[in-house]
Amino acid sequence: MPLATLYCLRAAKAQTDIYVLNGKVGRKMRLGKYIGKRVTLAFFTLLIMVTIVFFMFRVIPGDPISMYIDQGLDQESQQLMMEMYGLDKSVPEQYAIYLKGLFVGDMGRSFTYSKPVAEVIGERFLNTLVLTTTSLMIAFTVGITGGSYLAWHRGTKLDLFGTILALIIRCAPVFWTGMILLSVFAFKLEWLPLGGMTTVGSDFNSFFDKIFSFDFLKHLILPALTSALYSMATPTLLMRTSMLEVVKEDYVELAFAKGLTEKQIRRRHAMRTALLPVVTIFAVQAGLAIGGSVLVETVFRWPGMGREIVLAVGARDYPMAQGAFLFIGLATITFNLIADILYAYLDPRVSLD
């Protein structure tokens, strides 16, 4: 992967240099302006999202206190708790406080944990990051090789079978895949653990100690596989389409004429060029994967962001839920922005206006 990216960047650099030689120096400046515009746009998108999420939680029925009345919160306790959470203030006032906090990087304090939201997100996000990175790595490695292989053998039964399989897996709900894998590998065969990040009761000195242990690896396989299966289809199909375009190009034909082997042509010439759209979709997928971990984490008892969102929404922990949504929104928007900018930088045909 890194090699491929490097290649793309190098190719693009060469192309830009050609433009400079042709006297089109303006593109670099316009690119700067273009980035500025995209960033401003992203900022406002985020602001709108924050506002919608804030009011959405105030509009949906329920509040963070009344669901505990039956556990022994009497009238006065409820009132005191409202004050403690700052919910006795009017909604516009709460909104103003929230926005003011956001601009200085304060997302508020979780009702449930009584901790700054950023801190909770920080803890959970590390866990999610390990899971998504692994699954994306699997998904894109298999997807890219698989996709190019299918394209190379286009029209054969293998191609048909591979494409249909990719589509079926893409359509299967992720929790369903997860439960099937669990029932086979954990319940029936007992090869892998039922869930969690480590064996219950195991103690580690640090986060890195933990994630480099064999025990952790065993716990990682099923959730990573489940979410990899789900995100595999996109790079596979994209790579296949992109390859189909590339193999028609003259230079591929030329490579054949030079007498290079099929493997050499596929790997060195065709695949590298075909990678460009896959690289950009990687950024988008990475953003989505962080938000999409909700189901996998719940099925596999993974203590990450996704599970936290489910808990926060269920408990009407407004600051926590708002913070989590903001974070996911931020991740998605940032990665999209990177993809946009990368594309504009790599491909001179992209209009900057």
Place this chain on the structure above:
Amino acid sequence: MKLKKYVALLLIVLLTVGSLAGCSGKASEEKTAAASSVETTEGLDPANKVPAIDFWIQSQTKDPIRYEAGLMIAENWKKLGFDVNVETREWASMSAEGMKAHEHDVFMVKWGGKPERVDPYHWLYSMHNSIEASEGGYNVAGYINPEYDQLADTFATSTDVSERQVAAKEMQRLLAQDVPQPPMFKLKLKNAYNKTKFENLTPGIGLGVYSFWNFMNITPKTDDKILNLGQGGDINLLNPLATKTGQDIYMLKNIYDPLVRLDVNGEVVNWLATEVKAIDATTVEVSIRDDVKFHDGESLTVDDVKFTFEFAKEIKSPTYSQHVRNIASIDIFDEDTLVFKLEKPLATFMSNTLSQCLILPEHIWKPLYDEKGAEACLTYENSQPIGSGPFVFDYWRPNEEFALKANKAHFQVPKIEGILRTPYPQTFGIIQGLIAGEVDMTSYNMTPLDLEEVKKSEDVGIVELPDMGSYVIHYNMRKAPFADVTARRALTMAIPRQAILDVVFDGGALKTFSLVSEDNNFWTNQEIEMLDFDLEKATAELKAAGYLWDENGKLYYPENFEAKSYVQ
């Protein structure tokens, strides 16, 4: 290309079958329920029609019991001539609009039988006296009966136990005939544990194996002396002043000590206190042990006790407020003795106040308060709680595991070396964990299906215990038709209790007619009216009160109808 044709054909067939199934489902729902046995009247004034009932139930995935039972109840109410709209709701919205705002028509709640509810103050006083009928109060039904209020007052403030008992029994009798929010079922609780690894289980009233006494007495049989506890959700917050969930409080009760504790039967036993003496109705003298140390080595003294109650009142702790607001003053008498002065007499001062308030170390909380103020204390995360209890906080990785280890220096040392609590998002995880030996014990109530599943493992043992709580159906007396006692009685008699027991609970529950469980021998009154399933009697009572039925079997009020809120 033949393949494509087949696929298309298959899709068409699937879609057709799917839409047909959808239609037929709707058709069977439209069932007019006419009470065939009653005489009907023609030309009734539509203005007098009994308004339709909105019945809130929980979704099938969240609570299959309340869902199925709700549907069966609604079916029978329709047979009486009521219009019923069943609506599935999430607990958060049901609790906000029903439990808190009291804007419901009718919904069902499973009230937990905690040990502090063995003294039926909660069931009889809080849930039914008129003061609690306002927004946020426990009197969800809005039951207002002056005769009852008078009894409730005696019950709440008298220090004479037999006088309280008489009042409690009379109150139960009134509730059973007025049915503002009748209890329907109580569970036969079944908890599971690993019997090859642990013995001497001591389940306590209300909490089952989650009871403090079980953590103290459960004894390991093997070298693995850590108890792996599998629970449905994680704990949230370790600040005893600000937490709102029972799960947190039960764990905090292992880390911190109260002055007295409620034993496995819910009776008060001394804990930090060596003696609790009522001098008069508003004065209580408490002597405490002199050999108790906090986990950081500092001694626990009368100053800490005085500080805890005054501090909680001062900073307005939501968790402590209901317990400490009635305390007028606390004076230190000598180095082991304090005197509590109460605002007004309170019968449950020992069983509720002293047992629920956990004693905090002054040397930790006072500097925090002096430095940062009340709000900082309430929002304090308390991530390394220092108490004096028989368990010491070890570590907590949220949504992963929470660990306590035994406090060997405590005046009562637990038999286990520690507790490791793991949250499972789904119950199947707990069950599979039990079978696999990953979970040693759970306070999750096993369903018949779960019991079948755990038979796979020979290591799993089951303890059975009675539930002190019950499934309660909350009518709203602020609204028609529930404002009228006849309607409420009829609706109650239309609850097919036996059928629900057989079908929904599969024998895992019992019928109950008083909120004070019949296992609560001292307080319960079983000589009360028991309105069991009887559609004929329900119809007869409605008829006697003047209710009418139209040609479709729908229920109408008579002209100039006046609702009676209770039986006079």
